[in-house]
Amino acid sequence: MINNREKKYWLAWSNIKGLGATSIRKIDQTFDSLETAWQVSSQELLRVDGIGKKLSETIDQQRRKIDPDTLFQQHIEKNPFFWSPSDNLYPHLLLEIPSPPTILYYQGKVIEKENNGTIPMIGIVGTRKPTEHGRRWTYNISKALAQKGFIIVSGLAEGIDAVAHRACLDAGGRTIAVLGNGLDRVYPPSNRDLMREIAQKGLIMTEYAYGSRPEKGNFPARNRIVAGLCRAVLVMEAPEKSGALITASYATEFNRDVYTLPNTPDNSQARGCLRLIHKGAEIIVTAEELLSSLGSIPSLDQPQQLSLFEQSLEKSLDVLVSSPTPLPPIQPNLTPPLSIVYGAIAPEPTSLDIIVTKTQMPTAQVSGILLQLELDGLITQLPGMKYKKTMDN
Numbered sequence: 001m002i003n004n005r006e007k008k009y010w011l012a013w014s015n016i017k018g019l020g021a022t023s024i025r026k027i028d029q030t031f032d033s034l035e036t037a038w039q040v041s042s043q044e045l046l047r048v049d050g051i052g053k054k055l056s057e058t059i060d061q062q063r064r065k066i067d068p069d070t071l072f073q074q075h076i077e078k079n080p081f082f083w084s085p086s087d088n089l090y091p092h093l094l095l096e097i098p099s100p101p102t103i104l105y106y107q108g109k110v111i112e113k114e115n116n117g118t119i120p121m122i123g124i125v126g127t128r129k130p131t132e133h134g135r136r137w138t139y140n141i142s143k144a145l146a147q148k149g150f151i152i153v154s155g156l157a158e159g160i161d162a163v164a165h166r167a168c169l170d171a172g173g174r175t176i177a178v179l180g181n182g183l184d185r186v187y188p189p190s191n192r193d194l195m196r197e198i199a200q201k202g203l204i205m206t207e208y209a210y211g212s213r214p215e216k217g218n219f220p221a222r223n224r225i226v227a228g229l230c231r232a233v234l235v236m237e238a239p240e241k242s243g244a245l246i247t248a249s250y251a252t253e254f255n256r257d258v259y260t261l262p263n264t265p266d267n268s269q270a271r272g273c274l275r276l277i278h279k280g281a282e283i284i285v286t287a288e289e290l291l292s293s294l295g296s297i298p299s300l301d302q303p304q305q306l307s308l309f310e311q312s313l314e315k316s317l318d319v320l321v322s323s324p325t326p327l328p329p330i331q332p333n334l335t336p337p338l339s340i341v342y343g344a345i346a347p348e349p350t351s352l353d354i355i356v357t358k359t360q361m362p363t364a365q366v367s368g369i370l371l372q373l374e375l376d377g378l379i380t381q382l383p384g385m386k387y388k389k390t391m392d393n
Helices: 004-016 023-029 036-039 053-063 070-077 093-095 132-147 161-168 191-201 218-229 243-253 268-278 288-295 308-324 336-345 352-359 363-375
Strands: 104-108 121-125 151-154 175-178 203-206 234-237 258-262 380-384 386-389
Touching: 004 023, 004 036, 004 070, 023 036, 023 161, 023 258, 036 053, 070 132, 093 218, 104 191, 121 132, 121 161, 121 336, 132 151, 132 161, 132 288, 151 161, 151 380, 161 175, 161 191, 175 191, 191 203, 218 243, 234 243, 234 336, 234 352, 258 268, 336 352, 336 363, 336 380, 352 363, 363 380
Parallel strands: 121 151, 121 234, 151 175, 175 203, 234 258
Antiparallel strands: 104 203, 380 386
């Protein structure tokens, strides 16, 4: 049973800058409850391991600006489904990592055996611009794993991530997407239909609240969640500077297994995989050998006893799935430089040169603004350095 009072104070403490999940758990343990801890003086906070005088005073100053009841009520209006580390259904493997999310939002169908680690999850990550070789292997490996009951976890990015999710769904399996933005935003916009299907058949997770944009710095943080959820991470194709290698690095730090797909050194999109092999990653030779190495697990086809929480959640989700509502369009609310560049993009695909000419702004500045607009999900880049507004689709 989820204790909303505990969740309320987890939410309140998570809004204190300078505190992570580990520190909040220490506060909880020191004072027996986060609610009690919210009332103690800055001097009493010094009893908590890792909290010094400066931090205790900072906490005290920030607490005065937060009313836990008001914050909770405002929060759940847009974010009704979230876990804190005190919830039984918070993914157990995430509690093993040094920096578990203090709040983890989700959308979709929850299965307790996934969250308690009974059914292993496998991360599949890689480049946003894979070769045909990378796509083919990713699809086949993801499909084979899904058919054996493994849960496929990825980041809903273009390329390898999208192929892994798609193959898993095609095989009738369960897949989890971890986002670098709020649940109300789709990034990249091209994965809108895929995200909707995952929300109906699998699960979507993020540590970012409703309204959070896909800022560039969010994605490395997102990658630690992918690695933390999984018992093993497969890097299918990745250049030497790649977010997939960040995920692999986290996996190694968290004592997870790392597998990678070999390719020729001539393929720049796969050189990161060769670096991982050099560092000791396991090599993917065949799907059969990979499955043998990962071991066998219970099939998802076996009947499962649902908890009261899951039964309640399933009823509410059945309503959502039977009458799915479209994801809300992203409404631009832009500062002048961004709005000028956004306004220079015609309904048809518009080249970078035309945008620069229309705005009379330096090319470097326009390029940076276009990247921000793409991260915000307002535009998409097409071949030939052309741009199109996503809201015109």
